Amino acid sequence: EVQLVESGGGLVQPGGSLRLSCAASGFTFGSYSMNWVRQAPGKGLEWVSVIGGGGVPTYYTDSVKGRFTVSRDNSKNTLYLQMNSLRAEDTALYYCAKKKEVAGVTYLGSWGQGTLVTVSS
């Protein structure tokens, strides 16, 4: 059974940093692209970033480019999101999500339960 468990969220001041982690199990982690998706309170889903199975390529939504960095450690089956220069509008529940299939179109077949990031002074 696929399991994704996020951690690392919390309250941070504007301009601060956080590193989110997503521990994966139940599948061959290094074979799958992994994504971060966020959801602001009471709002819809927003895709944030993706990283290929081997660590490349990486892509980001425009609003986080230059501030967020996605990475992974396949030896630890863990996905990361380093978030710097945080803004109030980054406040959201952050989900990690596994691509449904190794190849082909990205559909998000498995999701964690999310970790909450609150950016506030």
Add this chain to the structure above:
Amino acid sequence: EIVLTQSPVTLSLSPGESATLSCRASQSVSNYLAWYQQKPGQAPRLLIYDTSNRATGIPARFSGSGSGTDFTLTISSLEPGDFAIYYCQYHSNWPLTFGGGTRVEIK
């Protein structure tokens, strides 16, 4: 960037009724469209991919159709657990995009 517009924003129906949710793309997405269900306090769950294929474990009362720019998720005979928010999603090039969602609520 392709924009997905979902309608209606809210759908008020009774258990046993059928729900028809729409997702319109700003340009053709071929058949690369998925639907997700999100219940309160839960992560989204993949329901439908490639327009009409049900994901593992999804009941047959959920069906998807469409092509090009217009897509539909149909839920026949709503059950209490089906009242939730539904999102469509497309990906070809990055960024991956979601629609704004349709809330299906109990009338």
